[in-house]
Amino acid sequence: MHCGEKKSIHALFENKRYMEIYKTYPQVVNEMLMIENLADFEDFMEAEGDLDESIFGLYFSAGKGESLLIGGYEKDVTESVSLFLKEKLPETAFDCIRGHLSGWYVDLGTKDTMEEKTADCNRALKGTGYSVKAEFEETYCAGAYFLSVMHP
Numbered sequence: 001m002h003c004g005e006k007k008s009i010h011a012l013f014e015n016k017r018y019m020e021i022y023k024t025y026p027q028v029v030n031e032m033l034m035i036e037n038l039a040d041f042e043d044f045m046e047a048e049g050d051l052d053e054s055i056f057g058l059y060f061s062a063g064k065g066e067s068l069l070i071g072g073y074e075k076d077v078t079e080s081v082s083l084f085l086k087e088k089l090p091e092t093a094f095d096c097i098r099g100h101l102s103g104w105y106v107d108l109g110t111k112d113t114m115e116e117k118t119a120d121c122n123r124a125l126k127g128t129g130y131s132v133k134a135e136f137e138e139t140y141c142a143g144a145y146f147l148s149v150m151h152p
Contacts, residue, residue: 093125
């Protein structure tokens with residue numbers, strides 16, 4: 001997030017101005033809560049009364065292309081992960097992990113290689129100044145990963 005936008009969003013959360021958050025970022029909130037419209041949001045707020053700012057930040061970052069949102073039951077995500085990492089890493093760092101870009105699989109019910117593959121990439125990236133981070137979130141959904149590239 002850009003610093004100014006991040007501060008603005010934080011102020012909305014701090015002041016519990018959730019309706020304004022929804023009206024400003026409806027796509028983010030809809031995806032985060034798996035809802036479709038304002039009426040669904042109003043129902044959610046009546047039942048729950050609160051939104052989690054850190055989770056909003058994950059979905060916001062994915063919406064901006066800063067991270068890759070991977071649903072918990074997408075199965076083979078090798079292609080989308082490879083494309084994302086190729087876009088976010090400089091060529092020399094990407095070359096370090098090229099051999100680790102197969103077998104990325106996410107199915108929380110049966111098989112999940114996200115943490116193993118992320119660790120493999122980070123070992124290969126050691127000394128480059130880059131790393132790959134996978135954050136798992138299951139507050140508002142059955143589970144999703146947010147994959148991002150960390151750098152200096």
